[in-house]
Amino acid sequence: MMRMLLDRLARRALYQLDPERAHRLAIQALKSGVPLAERPEVSRRLKTIVGGMVFPNPLGMAAGFDKNAEAPDGLLKLGFGFVECGTVTPQPQAGNPRPRLFRLEEDKALINRLGFNNDGLVTVRERLKKRLSNGGIVGINIGANKDSADRIADYETGVRAFGDIASYLTVNISSPNTAGLRTLQDRDNLAELLARVLAARDEVAKRRRSPVPLFLKIAPDLTDEALSDIAAEVLDQRIDGLIVSNTTLSRRGATSRKAQETGGLSGQPLFERSTIVLAKMRRLVGPAMPLIGVGGIHSGETALEKIRAGADLIQIYSGMIFGGACLPARIVTELGTYAQREGLSSLRQIRDTHVDHWAERQLD
Ligand SMILES: Cc1cc2nc3c(=O)[nH]c(=O)nc-3n(C[C@H](O)[C@H](O)[C@H](O)COP(=O)(O)O)c2cc1C
Structure with a gap:
């Protein structure tokens, strides 16, 4: 109770600050080891196996919050079943000029x-290496430098740098903030990208017991045709899973005057779009391919709905900004309570139950 009150007060104080400064403070607090929220009791019904990894619960911290792997252990302590750090590029990068992060409070959106502001792979690898013995599932999301002459080579470099120490890798080709990056989702580019990163993955596989699982993260702004091209390619090349989705260029559902800012929109207005794309993808790839649902989750109910729409695992980012450090524990507790009440031995039993409902909705 006391923690929740402190959490609310801390959130109110953070809202008074510029969003990037507030984010910096949150990372510092998580890094310091101060317990910000009570670690939830995790029901064994939430255990989820994906890509040979055993997740204690299906809720993960999405990429972009801890870009530089400064606080994965602090995040795991909040109750997350896994943490995705990054996006990390080969060279350190300053990113775009500020201001470049905006809170749309009325819309519960960002x-x-x-x-891709980040410290670069050498620094991030060092940090990851130092905390390796702490355990937990920590994935690394990799990207390309803005001015790279061969962007696919940047992904190969990322795979070689992290392939032996990350729990899994995510190839992020869906950020709207690096000009031209999303064209890697086009069929021919994607075929070449996947072939090359998988070859790099197999090279590093010699340094670990089994090859590092490789996920691909896609945008929510794709046509049906583009979605079916991606599905065909990932099935053909045996990618281990898809993360659906990154932020959107659409402004549907956003009413704040800040909605006109350039960039990717996340949070509650993204829920519908990203869930429709997830369900469409589940139909396209069939039941065996792991899908990770992201976009607009802010409660136990929205987390469950992602699973019903086809997700094996789920991630949040914006929800934490508005819901605070107690939110992951609350969602994990609500998922456990639901599973028990419904007599489910695993949430896999409700996966896909609303695929048709979501997949048949129109994206506009
Ligand atoms: C400030 C911010 C930075 C982000 N940076 C990254 C990133 O570096 N790499 C990435 O793959 N996704 C990034 N994302 C996207 C999130 O991982 C997630 O896909 C998206 O925000 C939708 O989830 P949400 O509605 O729960 O926030 C970022 C999102 C936000 C809000």
């Missing part, structure tokens, strides 16, 4: 045009 707009960002950060542009």
Whole structure:
């Protein structure tokens, strides 16, 4: 109770600050080891196996919050079943000029045009190496430098740098804030990208017991044709899973005057779009391919709905900004209570139950 009150007060104080400064403070607090929220009791019914990894619960911290792997252990302590750090590029990068992160309070949404600001893979690898013995599932999301002459080579470099120490890798080709990056989602580019990153993955596989699972993160702004091209390619090349989705260029559902800012929109207005794309993807790839649902989750109920729409695992980012450090524990507790009440031995039993409902809705 006391923690929740403090959490609310801290959130109110953070709202008074510029969003990037508030974010910096949150990372510092998580890094310091101060317990910000009570670790939830995790029901064994929430255990989820994906890509050979055993997740204690299906809720993850989405990429972009801890870009530089400064606080994965602090995040795991909040109750997350896994944490995705990054996006990390080969060279350190400053990103776009500030201001570049905006809170749309009325919409419970964010707009960002950060542009892959990060410390670069050498520094991030060192940090990850130092905390490796702490355990927990920590994935690394990799990207390309803005001015790279060969962007696919940047992804290969990322795979080689992290392939032996990350729990999994995510190939992020869906950020709207690096000009031209999303064209890697086009069929021919994607075929080449996947072939090359998988070859790099197999090279590093010699340094670990089994090859590092490789996920691909896609945008929510794709046509049906583009979605079916991606599905065909990931099935053909045996990618381990898809993360659906990144932020959107659409402003549907956003009413704040800040909605006109350039960048990717996340948070509650993204829920519908990202869930429709997730369900469409589940139909396209069939039941065996792991899908990770992201976009607009802010409660136990919205987390469950992502699973019903086809997700094996789920991630949040914006929900935490508005819901605070107690939100992951609350969602995990609500998922456990639901599973028990419904007599489910695993949430897999409700996966896909609303795929048709979501997949048949129109994207506009
Ligand atoms: C400020 C900010 C930075 C982000 N940076 C990244 C990133 O570096 N790499 C990435 O793959 N996704 C990034 N994302 C996207 C999130 O991982 C997530 O896909 C998206 O925000 C939708 O989830 P949400 O509605 O729960 O926020 C970022 C999102 C936000 C709000």
